[in-house]
Amino acid sequence: MLKPTCAASAALLALALCATPSLAAEPFDAATLSTARALRERALADDTGYDLLRSLTTEVGPRLCGTPGDARAVAWALARLKALGFANVHAEPVRVPHWIRGTPQVEIVAPWKQPMVGVTLGGSVATPPEGIEADVIGVTTLGELALLPADAVRGKIVYFGNRMRRSASVASYGAAVGVRGRGAGEASKRGALGVLIRSVGTDDDRVGHTGGMRFEKDETRIPALALSNPDADLLERQLASGQPVRVRLRDDSQWADSAWSANVVGEIPGRDPRAGVVVVGAHLDSWDLGQGAHDDGAGVAIMTAAARLIGQLPARPRRTIRVVLFANEEFGLSGARTYARDHAAEAAGITLGMESDLGAYAPTGFQSRVTPAYLPVVHAMARLLEPLGVKHTGNEASGDADVGQLYALGIPVFDIDTDASEYFDLHHTPNDTFDKVDPAMVRLNTACYVTLAYLAAEYAPGLGRAPRAAPAAGR
Secondary structure, three states, X not given: OOOOOHHHHHHHHHHHHHHOOOOOOOOOOHHHHHXXXXXXXXXXXXXXXXXXXXXXXXXXXXXXXXXXXXXXXXXXXXXXXXXXOOEEEEEEEEEEEEEEOOOOEEEEEEOOOEEEOEEEOEOOOOOOOOOXXXXXXXXXXXXXXXXXXXXXXXXOEEEEOOOOOOOOOOHHHHHHOXXXXXXXXXXXXXXXXXXXXXXXXXXXXXXXXXXXXXXXXXXXXXXXXXXXXXXXXXXXXXXXXXXXXXXXXXXXXXXXXXXXXXXXXXXXXXXXXXXXXXXXXXXXXXXXXXXXXXXXXHHHHHHHHHHHHHHOOOOOOXXXXXXXXXXXXXXXXXXXXXXXXXXXXXXXXXXXXXXXOOOOOOEEEEEEEOOHHHHXXXXXXXXXXXXXXXXXXXXXXXXXXXXXXXXXXXXXXXXXXXXXXXXXXXXXXXXXXXXXXXXXXXXXXXXXXXXXXXXXXXXXXXXXXXXXXXXXXXX
């Protein structure tokens, strides 16, 4: 390589300075900061989000993909966004799976007969009409299952006893959820007849936590249920007796043909058509056992309310704020993957993606994922969240499950982490209902997102491109 001349070096330096924002001074002018503070304070006094959540849980309720509830949710979202004054409100069709939950029955038949409470995991298949009766073999994790002799589980029901630890972060969920996703598939490969898991949840209520599982191609699909935590304790006590434990399962879940759903989109148009878009998202679907209040009705309400507050300003933001309510996060990310595919060509014009999908609980921190050169801009944004008790905690945001699909296209993402210590008491259960949501927490989360969305929309240079791809964890 030729050594550059002094003139060439100066030219390269000038190009580099033009390619990144000027970071020596405050990146936002006084008027922008004043408006952001005003939006933050308005959000703390505005109940649009809570009212939307009341409407969604009351008028629609459960919204499992492919069901009539899912179709009602799409119609509800289109009507609400239009009524709130959003522009370009439309539905973008998405093909989704359609699984029909059956009525599970599970009981210990020996050594001491007792009924147990459990729920079918999403994607399970039916037992024969007479059910399945077999001895139980207990393991804790997928790793333990892999260490068993080849024929140890053949003809048996495998029970996974991994217990989720209560934590303010989602890390304990990530450590526990693997057995839900792949327990049945791995047991099936070894000849198991069925699977029971301890619910992936932190409560001690006698309700099960559902959730999706996946089989790999050519694996035999077998029935799989999640036991309530008290019933998992019961089963473990009987296993600890040293006597053979025998369980009977019955379930009539089934698969139907795939169906059409939709991503629902609405916009607050920006004043500069060339400036691009800020995407704020949540998933519209939910599991079918409860009302989907925290997961993810709260996210739908928070993001919609935040965008509407920006839309009520006397002057439009520089960039368009686009709300995307994604289809089918729970059962395979159909909506997010379809959106990322269909909008890949405009990825360079999307400045930022944010998603709310950890319930309406107290925010504990703000994470970014931007090229390090843009961190001073992020830190300036974070200063406006500090009065809310929220600090910038790192540059390792994932965008979460749905917006994480946009991150893979090189779009910067922000995460607001919330206190998850109670979230997994309700997650994927009949108890995820409107009465469990605190309106003050809806307002507080809205205040965080509206502040960040507005500042990202107003910052003329944008936030560059995401530094590298990283997987997003589903919840």
